[in-house]
Amino acid sequence: MNKRLAVAFTGPSNSGKTTLILKVARKLIHDHKLEVAIIKHDPKDKARFDVEGKDSYKFSDTGAEVIVTSPSRTTYFSQKHAELDEMIRLFNKFDILLVEGLKNLPLPRISVFRNSIDKEYFPYMNALAVDESVMLNDYEIPSNVSVLDLNSIDEIISWIFENAKTV
Template sequence: MNKRLAVAFTGPSNSGKTTLILKVARKLIYEHKKEVAIIKHDPGDKARFDVEGKDSYKFSDTGAEVIVTSPTRTTYFSHRQKELDEMIRLFDKFDILLVEGLKNLPLPRIAVFRNSLDTDYFPYMDALAIDESIDSDAYDIPKNVSMLDLNDPEDVISWILKNSKEV
C-alpha cells in the first residue's frame, strides 16, 4: 500500500482556497498520476446535494445514511458529523487527501490569502499561499511558515509532497 498523505487548506471566504485546491487536484491527477480525495467543510451548511422531490432527496430526508450510486458516480449523504478517520475510511483508495476548512484537524495546513492577512490564522498554519496583492514584509509572519505562490500550483504541490501527514 502506498503512503496516503493529507493536507488542509484554510483561509477566509473568497481567498481562493477552492480555486487553489482545484488547480492542485487537477495537476496531481493528470500530471503526477495521483489518486486524489477531497473533503470540503461546509460550516454554514449551505451545500445542497439534491433537489426536493427527487428520490435521493426523499431518502436523505428520512435521516438515514444514504449512498446514491450511478454508472458515473457514488454520492454519500450523512446526517452525522464525521471525524477525519471516519471520512478517510469512506474513500477506498487515494494517494493525497485535500481538506478545505476544518481548522481543528491535526493536519499540516496551508493558509490561503489575497489582499490582506488575518493574523488569527498564524498559529494554525504551516505554509502561507499568497499572491502579489499581499506585501508579506508588512506582517510579522512566523519564521517556521513556508511561503508559497498562490498562482503556482506546482510550488504548492511540492510543499504538499514534502510536508503532508501520513494518514
Template sequence: MKKRLAVAFTGPSNSGKTTLILKIARKLIHDYKKEVAIIKHDPKDKARFDVEGKDSYKFSDTGAEVIVTSPNRTTYFSQKHKDLDEMIRLFDKFDILLVEGLKNLPLPRISVFRDSLDPAYFPYMDALATDGSIYMSRYDFPKDVAILNLNNCEYVIEWIFKNAK
C-alpha cells in the same frame, strides 16, 4: 500499503482555496497519476447537493444514511457528523487527501489569502499561499511558515510532497 498523504487548506471566503485545490487535484491526477480524495468542510451548512422533491432528497430527509449510485458516480449523504478518520475510511484508496477547511485538524496546513492577512490564522498555518497582493511587512508573520505562490501550482505540490502528513 503505500503511503497516503494529507494536507489541509484554510482561509477566508473567496480567498481562492477551492480554485487552488482544483488546480492541484487536476495536476496530481493527470500529471502525477495520483489517486486524489477531497474533503470539504461546510461550516455554515450552505452547500446544497440535492434538489428538494427528488427521491434522493426524500430519502436523505428521513435522517437515514443514503448512497445514490449511477453508472458515473456514487454520492454518500450522511446525517451524522464524521471525524477525519471516519471520513477517510469512506475512501477506498487514495494517494493524497486534500481537505478544505477544518482548521483544527492535526494536518499540515496551507492558508490561502489575498489582499490582507488575518493573524488569527497564524497558529494554524504551516504555509501561506498568496498572490503577492499582501504587504507582508505590515504583519508580524511567523518565521517558520513557508510562503508559496498561489499561482504556481507546481511549487505548492512540491511543498505538499515534502510536508504532507
C-alpha cells in the same frame, strides 16, 4: 506512491481556497497520475447536493444514511458529523487527500490569502499561500511558516509532498 498523504487548506471566504484546490487536484491527477480525494467543510451548512422532490432528497430527508449509486458515481449522504478518520475510510483508495477548512484537524495546513492576511490564522498554518496583492513586509510571519506563491501550483505541490501527513 504507496503512502497516503493528507493536507488541509484554510482561509477566509473568497480567498481562493477552492480554486487552488482545484488546480492542485487537476495537476496531481493529470501530471503526477495520483488518485486524489477531497473533503470540503461546510461550516454554515450552505452546500446543496440534493434537489427537493427527488428520490435521493426524500431518502436523505428521513434521517437515514444514504448512498446513491449510478454507473458513473457513488454519493454518500450522512445525517451525522463524521471525524476525519471515519471520512478517510469512506474513500476506497487515494494517494493524496485535500481538505478544505476544518482548521482544528491535526493536518499540515496551507492558509490562502489575497489582499491582506488575517493574523488569527497564524496559529493554524504551516504554510502561507499568497499572491502579489499581499504586502508581506506589512506582517511578521511566524518563522515556522513557509511562504508559497499562490500562483505556482508546482511550488505548492512540492510543499505538499514534503510536508503532508501520512494518514
